[in-house]
Amino acid sequence: MVKSWNDRLNTPGINGIKPSPRTVGDVVEGQPMLVPTARQVDDFIRSIPEGVEMDVRALRTALAIEHGAEVTCPVTIGYHLRTVAEAAHEDLERGMALSDVAPFWRVLGAGTPTTGRLSFGAKFVAAQRKREGLKP
Numbered sequence: 001m002v003k004s005w006n007d008r009l010n011t012p013g014i015n016g017i018k019p020s021p022r023t024v025g026d027v028v029e030g031q032p033m034l035v036p037t038a039r040q041v042d043d044f045i046r047s048i049p050e051g052v053e054m055d056v057r058a059l060r061t062a063l064a065i066e067h068g069a070e071v072t073c074p075v076t077i078g079y080h081l082r083t084v085a086e087a088a089h090e091d092l093e094r095g096m097a098l099s100d101v102a103p104f105w106r107v108l109g110a111g112t113p114t115t116g117r118l119s120f121g122a123k124f125v126a127a128q129r130k131r132e133g134l135k136p
Helices: 005-009 037-046 056-066 074-092 125-129
Strands: 015-018 032-035
Touching: 005 037, 015 056, 032 056, 037 056, 037 074, 056 074
Parallel strands: none
Antiparallel strands: 015 032
């Protein structure tokens, strides 16, 4: 049976700080790199105040600093951002209040590549960003 997004969100993962295995983008080989769990990403997104946006790069930087690393794994963060968004959408479909789900739209814009892969599309993201006065 396929795991729900909430199951994936709540699966204990192996996280921690390890040396980056190679140089990719803004990550330099050997830098202390945070490999977060989906739950850590969800918790951090929940701490972003309403009406405040943070791009993925800033999220990665803030997570790294919070956990004592220099960078956050860009691959892992991409997976976890989708997991957080899909789990929040599952919760909304089950009747949970919008204020009780992780406000992933404060990180993912309507045109963000991860948003394009969401099962529910970009319209929901765009509507939530507009509601909070954020650019699409």
